[in-house]
Amino acid sequence: MSEAEWLSRGVVVRRLLEVDQGQESVSALHVRVMAEAAGVTPRTVWRWLSEARAGRLDPVARPGGFTLNDQQWNRLAQMGGNVAALHRQMTKDDSLENVPSLGTLHRTVRRDLRAGRPLESAGASRARVEPERYDRVLAELKLQRPGEGVPVVDAEPAQPAAAVPDENGSQPATRSGVRLFVPGARVVSTGPVAAVVEVVGHTAAARGIGCVFGEPGVGKTVAVQQALHLLPSRAPVWRPVVGVKPGLPQMRASLLDACGLPAASLAHRAQAADRALTEALRQPGVVFLDDAQRLSPPLLDYLRLLWDEPGTAAALVLCGAGAERVIARAPALRSRVLTWHQVTGVEPDRLSETLAMFHDVWEGTQPADVEWADATVARGNFRTWAKITSHLYALTKRSQHPGADRSLLEQACARLGPYL
Numbered sequence: 506m507s508e509a510e511w512l513s514r515g516v517v518v519r520r521l522l523e524v525d526q527g528q529e530s531v532s533a534l535h536v537r538v539m540a541e542a543a544g545v546t547p548r549t550v551w552r553w554l555s556e557a558r559a560g561r562l563d564p565v566a567r568p569g570g571f572t573l574n575d576q577q578w579n580r581l582a583q584m585g586g587n588v589a590a591l592h593r594q595m596t597k598d599d600s601l602e603n604v605p606s607l608g609t610l611h612r613t614v615r616r617d618l619r620a621g622r623p624l625e626s627a628g629a630s631r632a633r634v635e636p637e638r639y640d641r642v643l644a645e646l647k648l649q650r651p652g653e654g655v656p657v658v659d660a661e662p663a664q665p666a667a668a669v670p671d672e673n674g675s676q677p678a679t680r681s682g683v684r685l686f687v688p689g690a691r692v693v694s695t696g697p698v699a700a701v702v703e704v705v706g707h708t709a710a711a712r713g714i715g716c717v718f719g720e721p722g723v724g725k726t727v728a729v730q731q732a733l734h735l736l737p738s739r740a741p742v743w744r745p746v747v748g749v750k751p752g753l754p755q756m757r758a759s760l761l762d763a764c765g766l767p768a769a770s771l772a773h774r775a776q777a778a779d780r781a782l783t784e785a786l787r788q789p790g791v792v793f794l795d796d797a798q799r800l801s802p803p804l805l806d807y808l809r810l811l812w813d814e815p816g817t818a819a820a821l822v823l824c825g826a827g828a829e830r831v832i833a834r835a836p837a838l839r840s841r842v843l844t845w846h847q848v849t850g851v852e853p854d855r856l857s858e859t860l861a862m863f864h865d866v867w868e869g870t871q872p873a874d875v876e877w878a879d880a881t882v883a884r885g886n887f888r889t890w891a892k893i894t895s896h897l898y899a900l901t902k903r904s905q906h907p908g909a910d911r912s913l914l915e916q917a918c919a920r921l922g923p924y925l
Contacts, residue, residue, distance in 0.1 A: 516802045516835070517550060518557040525554075538753065539803065571605045571613050581614065586840075588614055618840075687895040693862045695855070697848055698728045704846040705732035705822060709740065709791050713843030714812060714821045716797075718829040722888030725848045726795055729824050733793060741790040743819075747799050756804050757782075760811075763792070782811060786819040797823035798831045805835035812841065850885025860890065866898050870909045877911075882918045889921065896920045 517539045525531045531554065533547070540547040573581070577591065584590045592607045605613070701717060708715035719725050733742045745763035748755055757778050761768035764785040771778040786792070794800075800808075812821055823832065829847075832839050851859055857875045860867040867875075883889040896917035897909050904913070 514553055516806065518553050520803070521550070521554050522557055525558075571609055573610075573613060573617065578617075586614075687864060687866075687891070687898045689898075690864050690891070690894065691862065692727060692731060693859055694731070695859055696852055697724065698731055701725075701728035701846060701848060702732040702735060704844050705729060705791070706735075708822055708844055709736060709820045711843060712789065712818055712820050714838070714841055715823070715844040715846065716828055716832055716842050717822065717824040717846050717848060719826065719848035720850070720886070721826040722886040723848050723850050724887045725824050725826070727887075728848060729793060729795075729822060733791060733822075736791065741788065743790060743792045745792065745794055747794060747796050749799060750801075751799065751804065753804060753807060756800070756807065760792075779811070783814050783816070786811060786814070787816045789818045791820045791822055793822045794824070796825045798825040798827040800831060802831075802835040805832060805838045809835070809838040809841060851879075851883075851887050851890065853879070853885065860894070863890070864894050864898065866894060866901055866909055870914070871911070874909075874911045874914050878914055878918055882921060892921055893917050 521531050521535060521539060524535055536547045536550045536554070540550045577595070580594070581588065581591045588611050589607060592604075592610050595601055595604050595610075598604075704715055704717065707713075717725050717729055736742065743760075743763040745756075745759040747759060751759070754773055757771075757775070758768040760782055761771055761778060764782065766778075766781050766785060771781055794808075808821065811817065812819075823842075825831075829845060832842065853876075856879060857867070857870065857872045860870070860875065878893060879885065883893065893914075897913060900913045900916055901909060
């Protein structure tokens, strides 16, 4: 049984059973789409479904199959879960008889992991790098000062060019694609942003997979975009746009379009499109996929298959509120995520300072008034603070008020709707 079958069978079967038990019956189109997502033939999917209807959801292991002993299992953990490296070592070991094939070893490891056998591995084997090389790459990416080992964020805030209204008077977005709601606003390099910069830099240097998650509005996308902005210009960043409940053709077309490939002619030619994407991802760079919580497990498994290609040199950064829960339902991809990072809200002890750097309207505001607004309305959510800033800016301009006092702040907060 192939790798795709072992890793995708459970997802495929359960999805088809949900359709089969609902108001619709499983059609040939259902099977064809799931077969394409799993990388197998429709005939194989029909067989899976037939066995599942008979009560067998998972493949049946052959009796008397190969088993790794504790010493070999611990050696696999020390190798970071690299099954191929373990197989090479076992092949060179003259004391071992009947060394299994690499495919059999892969199946054995997957079977034991499914059964709950813990593998104390630091991460996906493809993401392992030597410490000296990792430090050197971080320095090249301008994420670490040589000899200090400390991540660095631009001391100056991002240029507020995106905060200047366009010719129609509308407020454009920042380079991150997130609107700041008010002219003159700046992207602030806070502690949480610095942490995301380090995570993204690590992922890019290791050419691995990272997940950035957190509550809506805490600044995940802005922080990741700031980190991507600090990467060298020679490192391309691809930003596929994910729709609501996308299918595999839409996902493939989005990736093709982001990589500058002819999506219109390749999107419905699965093999040709996958070959083109595989070739494009051989170039070192970063694929940034925002709103990853919209992706279904088959689509996440499709990403896993792309990144499992031996020549893949690009990193993958998944971001979104609830992205960690969605990825958890795709165990094959979850096991390959190098770094998980949760973005928290604005630091309470630096809130007044952060707002003053974010926009000049906050200069001179009493910290007690800021604390009141945070406890009453914002609750550490920076998107809410951006909205408050927008209303406060309009109020100060309209009333010619020199600063933001408590009365204006209360009016600005009242415009955000009822808060209990």
